[in-house]
Amino acid sequence: MRDNYKKNFIKLSDVFYLKFEQAPRKLTASNMNRYLKERDHYIVTILHAKVAQKSYGNEKRFFCPPPCVYLSGKGWKKRKEEKGESCQLYPFVFTNIGSPDQPGFQQYDINEKENIAFCSAKSMYISDVDKRKNFIIHSQLIFQDGKNLGIFDSKRIKVISKPSKKKQSSKNTELCISSNSNVALFNRLRSQTVSTRYLHVENDNFIASSLQWGFLSIHLCNDNEPDGEEVTVNEGIVHYGQTVKLVFVKTNLATPMMIIHKVDKQTVVLDADDPVSQLHKVAFYVKGTNRSYLSINQEKVIMFQASPCSKDPKRDVISDAASWTIISADKSTYRFCEGAGPVQSKIAPVPFVSNLHLTGGGDVVTMEVNGEKFTSNLKVWFADVEAETMYRSSETLICLVPDVSLFKDRWKYKQSDFSVPVSLVRDDGVIYPTDCTFTFTPELYFTDEAGLHERISRYVTPTKLL
Numbered sequence: 478m479r480d481n482y483k484k485n486f487i488k489l490s491d492v493f494y495l496k497f498e499q500a501p502r503k504l505t506a507s508n509m510n511r512y513l514k515e516r517d518h519y520i521v522t523i524l525h526a527k528v529a530q531k532s533y534g535n536e537k538r539f540f541c542p543p544p545c546v547y548l549s550g551k552g553w554k555k556r557k558e559e560k561g562e563s564c565q566l567y568p569f570v571f572t573n574i575g576s577p578d579q580p581g582f583q584q585y586d587i588n589e590k591e592n593i594a595f596c597s598a599k600s601m602y603i604s605d606v607d608k609r610k611n612f613i614i615h616s617q618l619i620f621q622d623g624k625n626l627g628i629f630d631s632k633r634i635k636v637i638s639k640p641s642k643k644k645q646s647s648k649n650t651e652l653c654i655s656s657n658s659n660v661a662l663f664n665r666l667r668s669q670t671v672s673t674r675y676l677h678v679e680n681d682n683f684i685a686s687s688l689q690w691g692f693l694s695i696h697l698c699n700d701n702e703p704d705g706e707e708v709t710v711n712e713g714i715v716h717y718g719q720t721v722k723l724v725f726v727k728t729n730l731a732t733p734m735m736i737i738h739k740v741d742k743q744t745v746v747l748d749a750d751d752p753v754s755q756l757h758k759v760a761f762y763v764k765g766t767n768r769s770y771l772s773i774n775q776e777k778v779i780m781f782q783a784s785p786c787s788k789d790p791k792r793d794v795i796s797d798a799a800s801w802t803i804i805s806a807d808k809s810t811y812r813f814c815e816g817a818g819p820v821q822s823k824i825a826p827v828p829f830v831s832n833l834h835l836t837g838g839g840d841v842v843t844m845e846v847n848g849e850k851f852t853s854n855l856k857v858w859f860a861d862v863e864a865e866t867m868y869r870s871s872e873t874l875i876c877l878v879p880d881v882s883l884f885k886d887r888w889k890y891k892q893s894d895f896s897v898p899v900s901l902v903r904d905d906g907v908i909y910p911t912d913c914t915f916t917f918t919p920e921l922y923f924t925d926e927a928g929l930h931e932r933i934s935r936y937v938t939p940t941k942l943l
Contacts (some may be wrong), residue, residue: 503906504906509858517552520550525634533604545597545690548593548595569620575612627823635651652755653714653753655714655715656695657712659726659806661690661691662801664798666798678691696708721734735764748791755803755805772795774798811825817905820906824907829848842877846901854903897917
């Protein structure tokens with residue numbers, strides 16, 4: 478029996494060497510079934526602010542909050558178990574912003590906490606030599622044994638000169654804070670960088686962390702609505718004087734109802750109503766209390782009792798500990814699994830699916846997959862069924878929706894809808910799970926002899942999970 482190997486001839490000087498390289502292993506339905514049960518993929522998450530303040534001259538305004546790379550998921554531990562105790566659990570992380578005055582990648586230390594590893598790029602900055610109006614953070618992951626996972630990119634970051642002190646217009650949405658968007662909050666006592674603490678969550682409690690910052694969402698609420706687990710949230714730009722709730726995205730832990738206020742030199746401006754802007758200093762008054770503001774004491778998040786300003790009745794006096802800097806935040810999440818075993822090729826770039834769209838009708842139904850970073854060696858899978866896939870561009874794939882009869886374990890109990898996950902699979906067996914599902918729906922039809930019957934239709938709208 479012929480071995481499943483291909484031959485590569487490599488020329489070195491005038492001598493030819495014969496190199497045997499194992500051919501890529503194709504993913505099987507059994508491989509995919511195992512993955513769908515175990516979900517033992519790798520997860521790489523990059524958190525960062527949406528804007529970065531430029532440094533001038535010899536100063537270095539380090540990005541705050543610092544960009545962070547998180548490594549989670551079952552894949553890291555599984556790799557170590559398969560390779561042995563001497564194997565490194567997590568890869569080295571190197572970052573770069575492609576700046577002309579900061580060539581190459583800089584390595585950052587990995588911190589491990591509760592089955593999650595993370596590193597913070599605390600020394601990252603952009604100087605006035607760099608004339609770009611926006612940039613992307615590149616993170617390269619390499620294991621100690623030389624295995625290179627590739628380069629994982631952040632979302633695009635806007636460069637600003639300094640926080641605007643002018644009253645912002647709601648039309649300038651790039652610099653304003655929007656309801657239902659993501660933000661980060663940090664506190665600095667006496668404006669000292671070393672005292673920076675970030676609003677974060679640990680053990681279902683809000684804390685002031687010096688190491689990690691919380692990826693939060695901010696929501697506009699109705700002013701007269703009572704607080705509770707479920708509240709009405711509104712769209713629009715967040716203005717000072719409005720009621721808001723902060724939510725830690727990972728666990729949905731929420732703050733009480735609070736009113737966001739502008740801070741000016743340790744005083745809260747109670748009558749300010751202009752839009753909240755990037756890197757503004759803000760205070761959060763907890764509704765229903767007597768001048769209590771969200772504050773910190775070392776690592777604890779507490780309520781600070783403000784006092785009325787003797788010179789201006791429309792102001793409250795607070796301490797530095799109750800003054801927060803707000804900034805919009807963003808994240809990129811990458812998931813992958815070597816479903817058919819370890820591969821030699823880099824994992825990145827990781828394809829991303831933004832939406833699915835059904836086309837065609839009759840006996841043949843096609844689905845258009847839209848996203849980015851698609852390559853010609855990708856196939857669309859519906860659960861453990863590979864679909865015939867055509868590559869159109871780096872942003873579009875076309876596939877044929879499989880016949881429902883291929884999902885025998887599901888459709889024989891056809892009294893209700895059933896959904897299957899949609900994945901992208903590379904020709905070497907690397908699985909890229911998506912946040913999309915496809916739902917098959919029962920249809921009713923009549924026959925003269927048997928009366929009412931059911932059959933399964935595949936002509937349904939695919940769903941993008943939020």
